[in-house]
Amino acid sequence: MSNSAQIDVVRRFYGAKGDLDVIRSVVAEDARWDIAEGFPNGGVHQGLDRIIGDFFPFLADFEEFRCVGDAFFEDGDHVIVLGRYLGTTTGGKAVSSRFAHVFTVRAGKISQLRQTSDTLPIARALDR
Template sequence: MSDTSQIALIRKLYSAMGDVNAFKSLVADDAEWDITEGFPNGGVYRGLDKTISGFFPFMADFNEFYAKGDEFFESGDHVIVLGHYFGVSKKKGQKVQSRFAHFWTIRDGKIVRLQQTADTLLIAQALGK
């Protein structure tokens, strides 16, 4: 069975793996990123530029960090993804794998909202916090 266009959009975001230009092409300028407290740079970011400048700098603490969706569910204009973060911290060289749930909202073919929840303890430990 092939993906719906909304699930395909979210898969494309995950496969971008930190490519800022790909990210910008998929996310609306007025997007909101709601990142669970305890996650690096957790908080709410409104607007594409604030999300890029405020949230994503945490990735500099990793040699590698990416999200991989395992299960995708669609309901109306929402896509729910259960998956894992994978990373290797720069400071400790520690590998980390942590579960997440992402709740995406899509409007007019663009991502307009992410509400994220994740197992933050393992990521904090990999960063030595």
């Protein structure tokens, strides 16, 4: 798989905006999500069904929530993205928070995400 194709997979993931059909099409069944503690539903989630069932429900706290990739870097089967989470909570509070994502892409699907982010703006917007 070419490097640009790997970045395209990650861009499709970001473009999903919570659409589970798109997420299922770009994330491997045995994927591993390692999400920073302090982020909503943070921790390690193993397997696509657990990622969808245990991690993504935090989106219900938002009217809108997007991942905006500002810079994409490739290294072998890894795609590193520096970007921002942007959104509005169901309570009407705007949020912007920086992140770094390290994806592993194999056989055309995301097999791992290691995430770190500035969790304080999100916690404040959610009154946590």
